[in-house]
Amino acid sequence: MKTPIDLLIGGIGKLLPGKNGSLTDSSVAIDSGKIKAVGPAKKLAGLFHPKQVVDASGKLLTPGFVDSHTHLVFGGERSNEFVQRCAGADYEQIAANGGGIRASVRMTRESHLDQLVEAARPRLQRMVSSGSTTIEIKSGYGLDLETELRMLRAIRQLAKESPAEIVSTFMGAHEIPEEWRHDRAEYIRILCQEMIPAVAQEGLAEFCDVFCERGVFDPQESRQILDAGSQHGLRPKIHADELAASGGSLVAGEIGAVSADHLMEITAEGIKTMGEAGVVATLLPGTTFYLRKSGYAPARSLIEAGLEVAIATDRNPGSCTIESMLFIMGLSVMHLGMAPLEAIRAATYGGAKALGREKLCGSIEEGKRADLILWDVPNEEVLIHEFANQVPRTVWASGQVTCDSIPGNNSPVHEPDQGV
């Protein structure tokens, strides 16, 4: 007796499970949104009776991407800053003149909930079409209780609509708002005693994040804010050592943060401390690229020190507008010195670990969510080489098709008896 299942993807030329290794001539059996089995095509054909069969026609199957770091919800836009940077201005200089995060704060405070959702929706849809099946989104352009809650409610609304799993992070500590620049201690008090409890009370976020950077929050303040988050059940994440070695990676190690992100300027001591604490190193090469910097994060040292590395888009209105995880993989191979398989792992399993979800998604393994991408290429080398061009042929999130690049003319669906 064969076991009935919802879907069998057969004829997979090359399957990259995400974590390690690869399989050829394999199939994936899917039932109730989960992966039921992965293995040789012949073996699975004998075990299952699928309601539907998809022929991968010898192409590449990877896990859906886990984009573990985005600032997708914001009001307005900042293309003017991009043009200024390309003409020679620098990010911190623009921020000091009232641009940067604080410009987005002004525009976000003026946006209603519906406007925030409507502006973010097409960005999110493009991310899903480019293969992201789990996407983290941070608040942090409100910097007052009312606007931070509005951003988080916009994220909650997007989560309801999107086929991707959305993970929400409170980042009221993204910057010191204009009105508290004369009294930063008071803003930190508001963060810890008013905003974090209100966010936790409404169940609006799973993580708490801080921008630990020169001129923003120092290590001691970052720790205070992340401790307050932990006390309210928000797990710690940190923007660390992006523009300078500010000590953020040391804080991450000391408090056992789930991830420390950016790390362009991380020191050997930071790497050691994070490694000992098992903190995921999330690298955002799109930001380095977009800011026209040359000092990419030391991915090789992090991998060789045994850390789990994740890569993510950091999609935001200022320092990076890239939405495609494949593009980020291309940058990782070109500028971080990662091998194609390392980049795939970092974009899937690494991202899942950076969101505490490595048991649920991020690799093609029995029992995990059926989050999958079928590509129109035979292997990862062709995929990476074509990083600016390729779009997924089919994406499944929890076993449901979320995008088909050539609807009606793609991934031919046969009745089971026609075989694969």
Ligand code: NIG
């Ligand atoms: O991750 N580093 C801080 N936050 C964002 C930038 C946000 C912005 O410029 O609006 C980042 O790069």
Ligand code: FE
């Ligand atoms: Fe960020």
